[in-house]
Structure formats: structure tokens, C-alpha cells
Amino acid sequence: MTSSLSQQILNRKRRAIARLITYVENNHPKAQQALSELYPHTGQAHLVGVTGAPGTGKSSLVNEIAKAYRRQDISVAILAIDPTSPFSGGAILGDRIRMRELTGDPGVFIRSMASRGNLGGLARAAHDAIKVLDAAGFEVILIETVGAGQSEVEIARTAHTVLVVEAPGLGDDIQAIKAGILEIADIFVVNKADRPGADKTAATLKTMLELGRNKTQQIMHHGALMTINNPLPPSQDDNNPGWQIPVIQTIALKGDGVEGLMAAISNHRQRLIDSGELSKRNRARLADELEALLQAELMRRLTVHVPAETLSDIIAKLVARSLSPYNAMQIILEDYCS
Amino acid sequence: MIERKIRVLVAKPGLDGHDRGAKVVARALRDAGMEVIYTGLRQTPEMIAESALQEDVDVVGLSILSGAHMTLLPVIAQKLKEAEMDHALLVVGGIIPDEDIAPLQEAGVHAVFAPGTSTQDIVSFIKKNVSLN
Ligand SMILES: Nc1nc2c(ncn2[C@@H]2O[C@H](COP(=O)(O)OP(=O)(O)OP(=O)(O)O)[C@@H](O)[C@H]2O)c(=O)[nH]1
Ligand SMILES: [Mg+2]
Numbered sequence: 001m002t003s004s005l006s007q008q009i010l011n012r013k014r015r016a017i018a019r020l021i022t023y024v025e026n027n028h029p030k031a032q033q034a035l036s037e038l039y040p041h042t043g044q045a046h047l048v049g050v051t052g053a054p055g056t057g058k059s060s061l062v063n064e065i066a067k068a069y070r071r072q073d074i075s076v077a078i079l080a081i082d083p084t085s086p087f088s089g090g091a092i093l094g095d096r097i098r099m100r101e102l103t104g105d106p107g108v109f110i111r112s113m114a115s116r117g118n119l120g121g122l123a124r125a126a127h128d129a130i131k132v133l134d135a136a137g138f139e140v141i142l143i144e145t146v147g148a149g150q151s152e153v154e155i156a157r158t159a160h161t162v163l164v165v166e167a168p169g170l171g172d173d174i175q176a177i178k179a180g181i182l183e184i185a186d187i188f189v190v191n192k193a194d195r196p197g198a199d200k201t202a203a204t205l206k207t208m209l210e211l212g213r214n215k216t217q218q219i220m221h222h223g224a225l226m227t228i229n230n231p232l233p234p235s236q237d238d239n240n241p242g243w244q245i246p247v248i249q250t251i252a253l254k255g256d257g258v259e260g261l262m263a264a265i266s267n268h269r270q271r272l273i274d275s276g277e278l279s280k281r282n283r284a285r286l287a288d289e290l291e292a293l294l295q296a297e298l299m300r301r302l303t304v305h306v307p308a309e310t311l312s313d314i315i316a317k318l319v320a321r322s323l324s325p326y327n328a329m330q331i332i333l334e335d336y337c338s
Numbered sequence: 339m340i341e342r343k344i345r346v347l348v349a350k351p352g353l354d355g356h357d358r359g360a361k362v363v364a365r366a367l368r369d370a371g372m373e374v375i376y377t378g379l380r381q382t383p384e385m386i387a388e389s390a391l392q393e394d395v396d397v398v399g400l401s402i403l404s405g406a407h408m409t410l411l412p413v414i415a416q417k418l419k420e421a422e423m424d425h426a427l428l429v430v431g432g433i434i435p436d437e438d439i440a441p442l443q444e445a446g447v448h449a450v451f452a453p454g455t456s457t458q459d460i461v462s463f464i465k466k467n468v469s470l471n
Pocket of ligand 1 (some may be wrong): 054060061192195250251252254
């Protein structure tokens with residue numbers, strides 16, 4: 001039996017879509033049932049992750065990409081994720097400012113989401129929100145995350161096509177290296193191409209892609225030969241044979257370069273389908289999701305049984321070095337998980 | 339376990355220029371632990387209602403300095419109702435003469451904050467009156 005909430009979502013009732021995403025974010029008991037009912041209707045949308053350093057123009061670009069899809073009469077949902085303030089637990093979600101033009105189009109649905117602290121929690125909420133939008137029939141789902149925190153990068157990584165957005169003038173180095181988001185790019189975008197230095201940024205990225213071709217290299221270190229993993233991405237994506245990672249310059253404010261970007265996204269999707277990689281990625285994502293759910297639930301089942309005083313006694317013993325963490329783990333498992 | 343957060347749409351309807359006040363309030367609400375969806379300038383009543391619906395907010399906070407409150411606010415309240423979003427708290431800040439307050443409340447505005455209202459008062463009003471869904 002399909003509950004009225006899921007039925008309304010299948011009928012693309014916007015209020016119901018918004019409602020269920022709130023339930024998902026709040027861990028509301030109603031969310032699980034509705035998500036299970038909707039699950040058979042998911043798996044249709046193309047998921048496009050858009051990530052990169054703060055202020056590179058991700059939202060402006062998402063706005064342009066969505067407009068381009070709308071010109072082809074393709075429906076688009078947008079999930080825009082911004083960090084929660086660690087001090088107050090609140091957040092300012094400002095991505096909609098750049099998406100004014102899209103509001104009011106029934107073929108577009110935009111939802112802002114705060115990262116709300118815990119790592120696994122964000123991934124779960126984001127993936128479940130994506131399922132709601134997918135079941136509602138949006139053909140493309142654009143997921144904007146700031147490429148800073150680990151969980152934000154993880155979310156972008158699970159998209160079918162990942163755009164990593166750079167901009168010139170953010171400093172000499174390519175900003176994203178530290179955050180480790182270069183490795184996940186299917187397409188590089190150098191936005192703000194109207195600014196000086198865009199060509200240089202694009203050239204640097206291309207050089208890095210070239211260098212990354214040999215994935216491992218050997219170096220001499222203290223007289224010994226060592227093999228290290230090359231941290232740079234390969235220009236030929238090993239996971240998606242035949243895909244050359246393109247570097248595309250855009251001016252989001254004017255829409256320049258967006259046509260080329262749209263072609264690249266569409267080519268990438270086609271490549272994923274042709275190489276069988278799309279189903280592989282989907283499978284891997286679902287396996288990850290199941291594992292994360294199991295982990296969270298097993299942890300919850302275990303920890304509800306362990307009294308807070310017991311745990312704090314054990315931790316006191318760890319501090320006093322009278323018990324090792326390994327022994328503590330064994331004691332807890334023997335007493336509470338058998 | 340249910341983990342609720344108060345979600346607030348902050349918008350500036352009408353054509354008047356700056357949004358400094360709205361930004362100050364947005365930051366105060368964030369610092370009070372709320373999730374603030376900030377939509378910026380020149381929002382039409384339709385845009386405000388549609389954004390409130392998509393974001394499923396508990397509160398709609400508007401800043402109006404243009405003097406157009408009597409034309410804008412009843413329309414916004416009506417659009418929120420049509421969007422089934424009239425359970426959300428509708429609050430407004432701006433230069434609004436005393437005699438306009440009663441008719442605005444009649445039209446569905448829950449609170450009017452005069453310039454100079456402390457952000458703390460706004461936070462407490464929201465926390466006290468919001469109905470979390
Ligand atoms: N010159 C120029 N400015 C741009 C371009 N695209 C975006 N901007 C400006 O860059 C600033 C940031 O743009 P956003 O689209 O909000 O960037 P973002 O990456 O989404 O920002 P966060 O979500 O805060 O990380 C805004 O002031 C935009 O107007 C561009 O192509 N050229
Ligand atoms: Mg943004």
C-alpha cells in the first residue's frame with residue numbers, strides 16, 4: 001500500500017516533496033516508510049555533482065546549467081548544501097540568491113540543505129533527499145556542495161557526473177588540491193573566465209592531468225627506492241575507459257561556455273552508459289549506502305544498551321592507563337552485544 | 339530520534355535597494371541556531387511563496403523599507419495561503435506606521451518589528467511562536 005504522502009510525491013506535488021525532505025532531514029519516523037515505498041520509482045535521474053572552493057561560482061553555474069536543461073524541456077531539481085556553523089548549529093543557506101530566475105518554473109525544484117554536523121548524517125540525508133526528487137520524476141538532479149569538508153566531497157563523489165569548479169585569482173595554487181577533490185572530477189570547469197589568469201588556471205589543470213597519467217611513480221627516499229601513489233588525477237579516467245577529462249572555461253554571469261559544458265555532461269553520461277560504468281557506479285553507491293545504514297543502526301542498537309556511567313567508567317580507566325582500548329572494546333561487546 | 343531545526347526564509351520583496359538589515363537579522367537567526375534560507379533582493383510575492391514552499395520553512399521573515407508594505411504584505415500572505423504555507427510564521431521588519439499594524443495583522447502578518455528592534459527580541463518572538471511541523 002502506498003501512503004498518501006508517497007502517492008503525492010509520485011504525482012509531483014511540490015508541498016509533499018518539500019515535506020518529505022524535511023522528514024528526511026529531521027530523521028522523522030515517517031521518512032523511512034515513504035522512502036521504501038518510493039524506492040522502486042528511483043534510479044531514473046542523472047545525478048550531477050557540482051563542487052569546488054567557496055565562491056568559485058558554483059551556484060551561478062548551477063543556475064545556468066538548469067536554464068540550459070529547461071530550454072531542452074528537461075526537468076531539474078537542485079540540492080544545494082552549505083555548512084552548518086559549528087558554533088551555533090545554525091546556517092545561512094545563500095545559494096538561492098543566484099537562482100532567482102528559476103523560481104516559479106514548475107519544471108524546477110530547489111532545496112537548500114545544511115550539513116548539520118555529523119558526517120554520516122549528512123550523507124544519509126542528502127542521498128535520501130535525492131531519492132525523493134528522483135521519485136518525483138526530475139530528470140536531472142544537480143547537487144551543489146562546497147568542496148571543503150570530507151562529507152561534502154563524498155556526496156559529490158557519488159554523483160554520476162562530477163564537475164569540479166575552479167576560478168582564477170584564488171591564489172597561485174589550484175585551490176582544490178588540499179581538499180582532495182581533483183581526483184573526483186569528471187569535468188573541470190574554470191569559471192570566471194572573464195577574469196585575468198583564467199587561461200593560466202586552465203593550462204595548469206591540463207598539465208596536472210597530463211602528469212597524472214602515470215598513476216604511481218618511484219622515487220629515491222633516504223637511499224631507498226619507494227613507490228608512491230601519484231596524487232594527481234589521470235587525464236584518462238581509468239574507471240571510465242575512453243573518457244578524457246575536459247577543462248572547460250565558463251563565464252557563469254553571462255552564460256558563456258555553458259553550451260560546451262552541457263555537451264561535455266551529455267557526452268560523459270553517454271560514455272558511462274556505453275562502458276557499463278553507469279551500472280557499476282550505481283551498484284557501488286548502493287553497496288556503500290547499505291553499509292552505512294547497517295553501521296549506523298548497529299551502533300545505535302549497541303549504544304542504547306550501554307549505560308552512560310558504564311561508558312564513562314571505562315573511559316576513566318583508559319585515561320588512567322589501567323585498561324587498553326582493545327580490552328575495553330572486548331568488554332563492551334561481551335557484556336552488551338551477544 | 340527527531341532532530342528539528344527552525345527553518346527561516348529571509349527575503350526582501352519590492353524594489354528598494356539594500357539588504358543590510360536583512361543580512362544582520364539573517365546572521366542573528368543563524369547564531370541562534372536556525373537555518374536561514376537567504377534569497378536576497380527584489381523578490382516577488384510569487385517567488386517568496388514558492389521558495390517558502392520548496393524549502394518547507396517554519397518562518398517567513400521579510401524586510402520592507404520602501405513603504406510598499408500595505409500593497410505587498412497582503413498579497414504575500416495570500417500567496418502563502420494558496421501554497422498551503424499559511425502555518426508558517428510571517429514576520430516583517432521595516433518602517434511601518436502604527437496605524438498600519440492592525441490591518442496587516444488582519445491580513446495574516448504575525449509580527450511587525452520596527453527599526454531598532456533588537457535581534458534578540460526577534461529571536462525570542464520566533465522561538466516562542468513558531469509551530470514546528
Ligand atoms: N566575474 C565573474 N564573477 C562571477 C562569475 N560567476 C560567478 N561570479 C560571482 O562570484 C560570486 C560567487 O558566486 P556564487 O555563484 O555564489 O559562487 P559559489 O561557488 O556558489 O559560492 P558558495 O556557495 O558561497 O561557495 C558572486 O558574486 C558571483 O556574481 C563569472 O563568471 N565571472
Ligand atoms: Mg553557492
